[in-house]
Amino acid sequence: MPDDIDARVRRSFSQQTLMRTLGAEVLAVRPGEVEIVLPFAEHILQQHGFVHAAAVAAIADNACGYAALTTMPPDTAVLTVEFKTNLLSPAKGERMRAIGRVVRAGRNLIITAADVFADTGGASKQVALMTATMMVVKGDTGLKD
Amino acid sequence: MPDDIDARVRRSFSQQTLMRTLGAEVLAVRPGEVEIVLPFAEHILQQHGFVHAAAVAAIADNACGYAALTTMPPDTAVLTVEFKTNLLSPAKGERMRAIGRVVRAGRNLIITAADVFADTGGASKQVALMTATMMVVKGDTGLKD
Amino acid sequence: MPDDIDARVRRSFSQQTLMRTLGAEVLAVRPGEVEIVLPFAEHILQQHGFVHAAAVAAIADNACGYAALTTMPPDTAVLTVEFKTNLLSPAKGERMRAIGRVVRAGRNLIITAADVFADTGGASKQVALMTATMMVVKGDTGLKD
Amino acid sequence: MPDDIDARVRRSFSQQTLMRTLGAEVLAVRPGEVEIVLPFAEHILQQHGFVHAAAVAAIADNACGYAALTTMPPDTAVLTVEFKTNLLSPAKGERMRAIGRVVRAGRNLIITAADVFADTGGASKQVALMTATMMVVKGDTGLKD
DSSP: OHHHHHHHHHHHHHTOHHHHHHTOEEEEEETTEEEEEEEOOGGGBOTTSSBOHHHHHHHHHHHHHHHHHTTSOTTEEEEEEEEEEEEOSOOOSSEEEEEEEEEEEOSSEEEEEEEEEEEETTEEEEEEEEEEEEEEEEGGGSOOO | OHHHHHHHHHHHHHTOHHHHHHTOEEEEEETTEEEEEEEOOGGGBOTTSSBOHHHHHHHHHHHHHHHHHTTSOTTEEEEEEEEEEEEOSOOOSSEEEEEEEEEEEOSSEEEEEEEEEEEETTEEEEEEEEEEEEEEEEGGGSOOO | OHHHHHHHHHHHHHTOHHHHHHTOEEEEEETTEEEEEEEOOGGGBOTTSSBOHHHHHHHHHHHHHHHHHTTSOTTEEEEEEEEEEEEOSOOOSSEEEEEEEEEEEOSSEEEEEEEEEEEETTEEEEEEEEEEEEEEEEGGGSOOO | OHHHHHHHHHHHHHTOHHHHHHTOEEEEEETTEEEEEEEOOGGGBOTTSSBOHHHHHHHHHHHHHHHHHTTSOTTEEEEEEEEEEEEOSOOOSSEEEEEEEEEEEOSSEEEEEEEEEEEETTEEEEEEEEEEEEEEEEGGGSOOO
């Protein structure tokens, strides 16, 4: 079962061309929790040289969405209804790491939250906070995962 | 004056490597309002083939941030404090277009909002809604625009 | 039809004991738009003597929820999934007035937004901004309006 | 020091007439964390008989704001910049209990979060989630706590 969840998340993630474009990768998949990393890179910055808030939000949104997907029936797909991000500190460090988790899983809506950390050497500093609502889309829409 | 504002926004935008990576461009700069477009492209999608919510949020966040910058003194820089995005419809179309505007400009904080539309042929459909708080960062921090 | 909508909103509103406690009233009901007022009063303040942000949010949330209800089938009920409020200025004035409107009405979720104004004499100043997601709850849950 | 913090929070809270109107009370004050309770009562409900989302948000907002205040210099006041609430379950139970905590304390802005639980007998169920931005207002504005 955890194997299936892991494969489902990684397969769907690999179909997100934006993640490849940014350079993000799935670090860990657990039931109700997904961790995604984004190494610092020159092509994802804002005007002051920090990682762009939208790139931080991208991995937080995905960590939330895939955390939700780990709790969803096989013939369903996940869509983001809304997300809100608070940016706590400039996003600088060797990599950004988002941990998304399910806070409440309903039949149609799944409420999630994520923390994003900047990792540098052995140290971690939280740089962002997200809460997000995910929708469970039934398979008869043609959407998958 | 409007020329200066236009130049300031475009120069700062051109330093955001993420915008180049996504393919986004500044369409219009007006006092308190900025419009940014993102053509549909294969490298910015989520798993179902729609433009990724984070790419939509990226141009909305920038439209908000630069709308705020048009109201800010020359020796200041803009940083995003927080943003929230509601996704209204799957983001598909020839291009995404975000219009950001200042709702209230305070001395330290500027409250902004953005609407994002999917343009296809002559038709436009709203796909997202953002509200965002921007911070006015004083020049002595070394940050600019 | 507009009569039915008006009656439906006012009947449901009258069952909200919190609105009576605060002193709020429905000012206008239009398809997809509802206006609610809250007169300044000594029992709804925060520590500095302004109307409490939560009282402002209360009428904004209700204006959004009832704007959504005007677009919903008769045998359904509305529940708030989430809301976000930006507070633009201290809430002082003779009355607070929230205008909620539907931005996108889906089958299961309705995305809404509200502006809240402080009215004093003939002048109005915007004091808050809300975006909110409303859920369409089917009648077989026993919930109504 | 903790005594001072406790007194400062309780004194400011006691000046919020809305809290008295709702029936809310401060349960605990710790550095960076404040707990507020709201007993179920007939005068704070929405149309289906649940505690109104705005009443839930009221204690969450206050728990966040006072958590922020515990970290602020004596001659300052706290104002809410924005808050977002996700409602996880209908708010029913003997009392609602909000725990607010500081996530990041900056000089001018303090980012906070709160969880709200419905307590019934010995059991607790989370009913809401908030993230909020608080502003540190300097004393020369005439505002206090």
